[in-house]
Amino acid sequence: MSNNLTVKQFIAGSCYSYILSSKAEALIIDPHISLRREYKNYLEKKHLALKAIVDTHTHADHFSLAAVLKDEFNVPVIMHEKAISEVVTQKVKEGDEIGVGASRIKVIYAPGHTDDTINLYAQGMVFTADVLLIGSVGRSDFQNGSPESMFDTLQKIKALPKDTLVFPGHDYHEKKFSTIAIESENNPFLKEVSRERFISNMRSKVLQKPFNIDNIIRLNRKGQAVSLEMIAPKAASILAGKDAQVRFLDVRSALEFSQAHIKDSINLPIDMLGEKINELSQAKQEYIVLCRTGNRSPMAADMLIQSGIQAVKVMDGGLSRWQKEKLPVIKGEGGISLERQVRIIAGSLVLSGIFLSWFIHPGFIGISIFICCGLIYAGVTDNCMMGMLLMKLPYNKKLYKTKLGGGTCSIS
Numbered sequence: 001m002s003n004n005l006t007v008k009q010f011i012a013g014s015c016y017s018y019i020l021s022s023k024a025e026a027l028i029i030d031p032h033i034s035l036r037r038e039y040k041n042y043l044e045k046k047h048l049a050l051k052a053i054v055d056t057h058t059h060a061d062h063f064s065l066a067a068v069l070k071d072e073f074n075v076p077v078i079m080h081e082k083a084i085s086e087v088v089t090q091k092v093k094e095g096d097e098i099g100v101g102a103s104r105i106k107v108i109y110a111p112g113h114t115d116d117t118i119n120l121y122a123q124g125m126v127f128t129a130d131v132l133l134i135g136s137v138g139r140s141d142f143q144n145g146s147p148e149s150m151f152d153t154l155q156k157i158k159a160l161p162k163d164t165l166v167f168p169g170h171d172y173h174e175k176k177f178s179t180i181a182i183e184s185e186n187n188p189f190l191k192e193v194s195r196e197r198f199i200s201n202m203r204s205k206v207l208q209k210p211f212n213i214d215n216i217i218r219l220n221r222k223g224q225a226v227s228l229e230m231i232a233p234k235a236a237s238i239l240a241g242k243d244a245q246v247r248f249l250d251v252r253s254a255l256e257f258s259q260a261h262i263k264d265s266i267n268l269p270i271d272m273l274g275e276k277i278n279e280l281s282q283a284k285q286e287y288i289v290l291c292r293t294g295n296r297s298p299m300a301a302d303m304l305i306q307s308g309i310q311a312v313k314v315m316d317g318g319l320s321r322w323q324k325e326k327l328p329v330i331k332g333e334g335g336i337s338l339e340r341q342v343r344i345i346a347g348s349l350v351l352s353g354i355f356l357s358w359f360i361h362p363g364f365i366g367i368s369i370f371i372c373c374g375l376i377y378a379g380v381t382d383n384c385m386m387g388m389l390l391m392k393l394p395y396n397k398k399l400y401k402t403k404l405g406g407g408t409c410s411i412s
Contacts, residue, residue: 005103005123007167008042010035013295014172014408015062018127019043022101025051029120029127030169031065033225034294037316039069051100054078056129056169057117058085060142060217061210061409063298067223080109083116087223092118110157112150113138113409119157121164126180129169132157134178136412137189138170140202143217147202151195158190170409189411208407211270212299219302227305228298231313233322236288249280249287251300252319256292260319260329270296277307286311294318342386346371 008019012032019042020027026048028039043050050073053066057080066077067087078098081091092098094109098120108119113130120127130138131153140147162181183190192198210216219225231239240246248265250257257267268276270291280287287304291297294317301314315322323329353367378384 005100005105005125007125009167009176010038010042011176012062012293014170015295016167016169016171016176018167019048020100020103020105020122021046021048022103025049025101027052027054027098027100027105028069029054030056030059030129031069032295033063033065033068033228033298034317036065036068036230039065050075052076052078052090052098054098054118054120055083055085055088055220056119056127057114058083058143058217059220060114060213062295063216063225063228063302064220065225066220067226070223071226080107080116080118085221085223087221108156110153111145112140112147112153113145114142115144115146115149117153121160124161124163125165125167126157126160127167127169128157130409132166132183132187132190133168133410133412134166134171134173134175134183135187136410137187138409139205139207139407139411141207142409147199148195150202151192151198154190158184172408172410172412202411205411207411210407210409212303215302215306216299225298228301229313230316231288232316233325233327236313236315237322237327240288243286245284246286246288247283248315249289249300250291250319251289251296252291258332260323260331262290262319262322263328263330265290270300273300273303277304277309280304281307281309286313288313288315290315290322291318293320339387341390342384345386345390346375 004022006021010017012034015032017032017035018029019039020029024047026043028050031039031053052075053069055064055066055077070077070087076089077087078090078092079085079088081093083091092107094107096107098105098107103122105120105122108121110117110119110129110131117129117131119129119131131150137150137154140150158180160180162179162184164180166178166180166183240248248262250261250265250267251270251273253269254267261267289297289301289312297314297318301312304312349371350368353364356364374385
């Protein structure tokens, strides 16, 4: 990486955001609503002055922190000229440059996922937003997206130097970055040379939309994330201790809740929230909404507010921050994670195959060989057939319901 431009990656669930810095100045790319404290701490620690915020497009799966940071730091919010936004103060187009310290960052217009998407390119790095992902690409059925534009954008990105580092806006497999060379060789969407086949493949995908997508887009366009009142875990603990009308509303899945939760909190998974709005409203209580890290809770809080429940706060950083601050939780056995279930069953079948082939008939070794081949296939393709079968069990359907609810920004 260049000595001129420093990159710090921040992760909130599957959402990636970045702070680029040079000569004591900083630029934030795609700030996530759950990471306000982390951004401020980093800027203070590195003695950086925030100069601008870039939202690469209008996000549809999570709330942007751009409006909050704009007011707090009195800095411009930069988006493409096609962006529909009440937050943006500076619009850019293809070929424009954004200055940060001694560095110049080039704007690449990158439609396809949406029609207002931009990528940023500087010093051997490209920030590809939701267009080029690691091993995949963004879907093209969001705001004025199109597979035709997506293909053309990918060809533009593919023409960058092969050693260019790729920093995406999302990753769903915990990979942090890639290169143009690696993606050109391994990403099936970037490898595709036929425009017609690419378009046909993209159009053949019928995908579930992200949870609460319409409200998320509305809030991001209007900058109304500012109206979501955040509360730190310690302050939340004190408030709940003083006022019996204040209740913690935990919108994580049943599995997550069973593993660890705050005493006397209500567990209502986010995909079941709509069914219980009336009950929550009639209770006439104040709710502190939380999830694991702070990605789902703002969405849940917005649903409550839109339904007329105004006494709502969002716990900053979720249960993860609560536990980091050594606040008490009730821990339970929880369920057995899907990954552990696969390990247990696969190991048992391999061992059974060995014993049966040893004591009964050599042909039983085929069981062990079959399972080993399945594990290799799962590792190479990231598709585990055993896991898919286990997910059909009623036990797993119940525990993992909210984790499967809502689509992602990826086409895969």
